[in-house]
Amino acid sequence: MTSTNSTQTTTFDPEMKMQSIDLNAWFGTKQALKNVNINIKTNAVTAIIGPSGCGKSTFIRCLNRMHELTPNAKMTGQILLDGENIYDKQVDPVQVRRRVGMVFQKPNPFPTMSIYDNVAAGLRLTGTKKGKNLDEVVKRSLEQATLWDEVKDDLKKPGTSISGGQQQRLCIARAIALQPEVILMDEPCSALDPIATAKIERLVVELKRDYTVAIVTHNMQQASRVSDFTAFMYLGALIEFGPTRGIFESPKNPLTEKYITGEFG
Amino acid sequence: MRGAPQLSLGFLVNNNSAGGIGPAIQGTLILIGLTSLFGIPVGILSGIYLAEFGTNKYATTMRSINDVLTEFPSIVVGITAYGVIVIALIGHYSAIAGAIALSFILIPIVARTTEESLKLVPNSVREASLALGAHKWRTTLSVVLPTAKAGLLTGTLLAVARIAGETAPLIMTILGNRYFFQGLNQPMAALPLEIWRDSLQPQASLVAQGWGAALILILMVLSLNIIVRLASRGRLKR
Numbered sequence: 001m002t003s004t005n006s007t008q009t010t011t012f013d014p015e016m017k018m019q020s021i022d023l024n025a026w027f028g029t030k031q032a033l034k035n036v037n038i039n040i041k042t043n044a045v046t047a048i049i050g051p052s053g054c055g056k057s058t059f060i061r062c063l064n065r066m067h068e069l070t071p072n073a074k075m076t077g078q079i080l081l082d083g084e085n086i087y088d089k090q091v092d093p094v095q096v097r098r099r100v101g102m103v104f105q106k107p108n109p110f111p112t113m114s115i116y117d118n119v120a121a122g123l124r125l126t127g128t129k130k131g132k133n134l135d136e137v138v139k140r141s142l143e144q145a146t147l148w149d150e151v152k153d154d155l156k157k158p159g160t161s162i163s164g165g166q167q168q169r170l171c172i173a174r175a176i177a178l179q180p181e182v183i184l185m186d187e188p189c190s191a192l193d194p195i196a197t198a199k200i201e202r203l204v205v206e207l208k209r210d211y212t213v214a215i216v217t218h219n220m221q222q223a224s225r226v227s228d229f230t231a232f233m234y235l236g237a238l239i240e241f242g243p244t245r246g247i248f249e250s251p252k253n254p255l256t257e258k259y260i261t262g263e264f265g
Numbered sequence: 266m267r268g269a270p271q272l273s274l275g276f277l278v279n280n281n282s283a284g285g286i287g288p289a290i291q292g293t294l295i296l297i298g299l300t301s302l303f304g305i306p307v308g309i310l311s312g313i314y315l316a317e318f319g320t321n322k323y324a325t326t327m328r329s330i331n332d333v334l335t336e337f338p339s340i341v342v343g344i345t346a347y348g349v350i351v352i353a354l355i356g357h358y359s360a361i362a363g364a365i366a367l368s369f370i371l372i373p374i375v376a377r378t379t380e381e382s383l384k385l386v387p388n389s390v391r392e393a394s395l396a397l398g399a400h401k402w403r404t405t406l407s408v409v410l411p412t413a414k415a416g417l418l419t420g421t422l423l424a425v426a427r428i429a430g431e432t433a434p435l436i437m438t439i440l441g442n443r444y445f446f447q448g449l450n451q452p453m454a455a456l457p458l459e460i461w462r463d464s465l466q467p468q469a470s471l472v473a474q475g476w477g478a479a480l481i482l483i484l485m486v487l488s489l490n491i492i493v494r495l496a497s498r499g500r501l502k503r
Contacts, residue, residue, distance in 0.1 A: 097396055108392070121408075126398050
């Protein structure tokens with residue numbers, strides 16, 4: 001995991017919650033990421049945009065070590081979380097995932113659990129509920145996910161009984177309940193209608209007060225609405241990265257401009 | 266339906282000398298209990314291993330052995346149990362030998378259905394749990410298994426129904442007996458054996474007794490199947 005042909009300085013920047021350094025990833029022999037260097041700033045929203053298959057999902061799955069769960073998946077390079085490489089030998093991936101939570105493309109509440117149990121699941125499954133008031137954690141998490149008012153009378157109902165948009169906010173509440181430092185979102189709105197999408201977008205902006213957020217999206221308007229920084233990826237490589245406004249108003253790379261103006265994608 | 270006239274409380278609880286099949290019913294229930302005790306845990310654990318951790322060479326081998334065992338003729342299982350347990354290990358016919366032989370029929374079926382039901386659990390459910398920072402074993406135990414619960418129950422009950430009617434392995438292991446339970450290391454009666462013996466007898470009363478025993482066995486298997494139906498209806502509701 002040593003980095004050769006480094007394209008940027010690998011020093012730790014204390015403003016950055018997470019840094020990827022010369023990240024390469026493969027599925028079998030197919031290379032999905034090529035020397036990707038992206039910094040994710042603390043208490044900000046970083047959006048990763050790009051056409052399908054450009055490696056944006058693979059990238060954020062590397063950030064909480066979910067990538068390695070796919071059979072035949074490999075990676076090289078480093079991911080720093082508060083300056084420590086999460087791929088170091090002595091680091092337990094399970095601990096990394098407790099600090100870096102994730103929300104998936106399709107809402108995936110646990111089908112056998114109630115709404116309440118879904119939110120409490122993280123604490124129960126990781127054995128970290130000791131000394132915590134579960135009722136309080138569940139209430140606070142659902143409030144933060146702006147779902148409490150809609151479900152407070154139905155906490156015993158199955159997590160799959162609510163609408164898709166509500167299920168996705170339930171999944172966000174489930175991630176928040178563990179009080180992670182970073183929340184990764186992998187196209188969280190792609191299965192939702194515009195109204196549910198708007199709710200999630202508002203929520204994302206609110207979440208950055210307490211958390212660091214990285215969001216993958218194929219929707220450029222969404223990126224411009226919610227994010228502070230934007231990374232544009234194409235064919236596994238990072239093409240351009242910077243403050244969202246700069247990327248959308250004055251892209252430096254012609255490829256970025258083409259994508260943003262809708263010439264391809 | 267020729268068994269129907271036989272049915273009475275005495276027929277169900279009396280021993281053979283008093284014209285009942287009590288020992289056979291008791292024997293079959295003991296056999297089902299013992300076999301389930303040995304076979305279900307082993308079968309379910311093997312199924313979990315194959316479905317959740319079975320990507321290596323060892324598991325591939327195990328899976329094909331399991332497939333072969335599923336199709337094994339039950340008479341061969343019986344004769345193997347006869348050679349290994351009845352002759353070599355214990356030295357005489359015994360209830361425990363029958364339960365072990367039946368376990369070898371039960372385990373592969375349970376393992377296979379367990380594997381299949383766990384594979385039906387969507388991967389997104391596993392990922393959700395792992396992404397929360399749950400360990401793999403915890404994910405399997407607390408998230409995947411409950412999701413596949415109805416499938417596991419169905420598969421297990423069907424396997425139990427299948428072994429309840431097995432005759433061939435019992436002829437060579439528990440032998441049959443006219444008395445109530447005498448101990449795990451003694452020969453024991455069972456419904457399939459009762460049917461087989463009675464139907465070969467010259468006396469009309471014994472043949473009729475065989476018909477009665479057949480009816481009871483069918484009713485037992487039928488009620489297991491009804492339970493399966495109810496269990497899988499619960500699965501559809503989810």
